[in-house]
Amino acid sequence: MSGTLADSIRATLGDFSPAERKVARVLLAGYPSPVFETVAVIADRAAVSTPTVLRFAARLGYRGFPDLQAAVRGELDARKASPVALYEAAGLGQPEDRDSGAGVLERVGTVLAPALTRTLTEIPPHDFERAVELLADPKRRITLAGGRFTHLLAQYLGLHLMQLREDVRFLPDRPVERTAALAHLTRRDVVVFDYRRYEEDRAAIAQLADEAGGKVVVFTDPWLSPAAAHADVVLPAQVGTIAPYDSLVPTVAVIEAVITGVIEALGPAGHDQLSRNEDTARRIGLL
DSSP states (O other): OOSOHHHHHHHTGGGSOHHHHHHHHHHHTTTTGGGGSOHHHHHHHHTSOHHHHHHHHHHTTOSSHHHHHHHHHHHHHHHTOOHHHHHHHHTOOOGGGOOOHHHHHHHHHHHHHHHHHHHHHHSOHHHHHHHHHHHHOTTSOEEEEOOTTTHHHHHHHHHHHHHHSSOEEEOOSSHHHHHHHHHTOOSOEEEEEOOSSOOHHHHHHHHHHHHTTOEEEEEEOTTOOGGGGGOSEEEEOOOOOSSSSOOOHHHHHHHHHHHHHHHHHHTHHHHHHHHHHHHHHHHTTOO
């Protein structure tokens, strides 16, 4: 079974009976924690019978509910994989295994090409369209938050958006400034980038925005950042590569697709903003 359990549930939600959909919603709310409740507790929370919960697991292709829980435990192990663990699992760093430049390029292409295709085909069109709608809405302020590596992705998206619309900002790095910005969130968008190993403050940022009535868009990996529990839109991307670091190439493709969608959604207003920015940059000698 490809992807995560949450992916499988979302992809097949329309195939479930009304009672089974209640089970699905219970498991997706706060995923993955609800998966590890007993069948009886899940049935009670979903207001269905215990056989319904068991049928739900069977419909997803599992032999029983313990089999489903074991699959999610495997997901959690993958979520916590560090660069060192990935390095050791791949058996990298052995001089006798060193490949030629052409060999490395071929191996990387073999991994990244299908990851890119899979990422773009597995994002639900409705979620993609909703993300574009939120980011193109001129009534909203866009606040972008990235992590150790993913601040680069936040900046890549933000710098494009700044050329096309107003009211785009990056969450400040300095603690006092960051605290002030988060304390005054309103009904605004917060775009969060969070990939394994997840950073605790990303989930807190998403929760603060959600509590303030904002709309949260989360870019993440197939295992889903804890921030996804507070998101209106989740855009997952594959991260597999031959290196000990997760690949951000599929995520860059998602960002560029989102930017294209925003350009189309803004229409002439986006063109006018881009023209004003270019004229200003030319007048101050930046172009």
